[in-house]
Amino acid sequence: xxxxxxxxxxxxxxxxxxxxxxxxxxxxxxxxxxxxxxxxxxxxxxxxxxxxxxxxxxxxxxxxxxxxxxxxxxxxxxxxxxxxxxxxxxxxxxxxxxxxxxxxxxxxxxxxxxxxxxxxxxxxxxxxxxxxxxxxxxxxxxxxxxxxxxxxxxxxxxxxxxxxxxxxxxxxxxxxxxxxxxxxxxxxxxxxxxxxxxxxxxxxxxxxxxxxxxxxxxxxxxxxxxxxxxxxxxxxxxxxxxxxxxxxxxxxxxxx
Ligand SMILES: Nc1ncnc2c1ncn2[C@@H]1O[C@H](COP(=O)(O)OP(=O)(O)OP(=O)(O)O)[C@@H](O)[C@H]1O
Numbered sequence: 001x002x003x004x005x006x007x008x009x010x011x012x013x014x015x016x017x018x019x020x021x022x023x024x025x026x027x028x029x030x031x032x033x034x035x036x037x038x039x040x041x042x043x044x045x046x047x048x049x050x051x052x053x054x055x056x057x058x059x060x061x062x063x064x065x066x067x068x069x070x071x072x073x074x075x076x077x078x079x080x081x082x083x084x085x086x087x088x089x090x091x092x093x094x095x096x097x098x099x100x101x102x103x104x105x106x107x108x109x110x111x112x113x114x115x116x117x118x119x120x121x122x123x124x125x126x127x128x129x130x131x132x133x134x135x136x137x138x139x140x141x142x143x144x145x146x147x148x149x150x151x152x153x154x155x156x157x158x159x160x161x162x163x164x165x166x167x168x169x170x171x172x173x174x175x176x177x178x179x180x181x182x183x184x185x186x187x188x189x190x191x192x193x194x195x196x197x198x199x200x201x202x203x204x205x206x207x208x209x210x211x212x213x214x215x216x217x218x219x220x221x222x223x224x225x226x227x228x229x230x231x232x233x234x235x236x237x238x239x240x241x242x243x244x245x246x247x248x249x250x251x252x253x254x255x256x
Pocket of ligand 1: 019047
């Protein structure tokens with residue numbers, strides 16, 4: 001009988017990042033497995049975005065090692081397996097000349113290459129991504145005419161169009177109204193539960209998604225991994241992490 005090993009999607013060992021003599025991240029260790037839903041929180045400037053950029057090979061660690069799907073980062077080529085939505089991705093010019101469908105199709109290029117024609121499978125995946133993000137009825141609209149919440153869902157659908165195995169979202173809710181945010185969180189939870197999509201989500205709204213996530217990483221130069229997020233959500237801890245009145249975050253959950 002063959003032994004089965006569970007290869008983590010990300011395997012991060014002793015990762016540090018120092019810039020201009022300042023330590024941004026120190027000795028970070030974690031693994032992320034298929035099907036997990038993980039939130040990353042931490043204060044502004046705590047190193048969350050830097051960590052994600054290193055996971056994506058956009059920033060070189062000062063020391064440590066990152067493996068993706070078992071491969072060393074420098075030999076990893078299958079980037080379509082990772083769907084990434086950066087901060088402010090949905091800020092587009094009002095006159096940007098593309099429909100919702102055009103934008104989502106662009107995500108497919110990562111998987112198929114720029115010169116490949118459009119196959120039936122491509123059409124199906126693009127439509128499915130729009131369906132999952134609840135934007136099928138908007139497909140012919142110009143993206144610049146959409147609301148912030150709708151554009152945000154378009155950007156996630158674009159990431160889904162490359163059929164990724166993990167979705168990485170960096171604070172995608174900036175400038176989006178609360179009702180749209182709630183809708184968005186529900187869609188993400190569904191994506192994780194029903195489709196088994198692995199999600200890594202940098203957010204400030206931890207009180208709202210605490211019931212959905214499996215693990216919580218707090219990043220403030222160092223990483224603290226919490227396997228039971230609900231227990232970590234005491235107001236004291238939130239205050240310490242954010243340096244703000246944590247009651248606001250908890251009350252937020254009961255607004256609707
Ligand atoms: N290449 C770089 N050169 C100089 N400074 C850098 C570089 N990369 C990151 N930093 C610094 O590292 C710190 C962490 O920034 P980072 O954006 O990762 O934090 P963050 O936790 O994502 O913050 P926020 O919540 O505000 O987005 C900041 O002080 C930033 O200026």
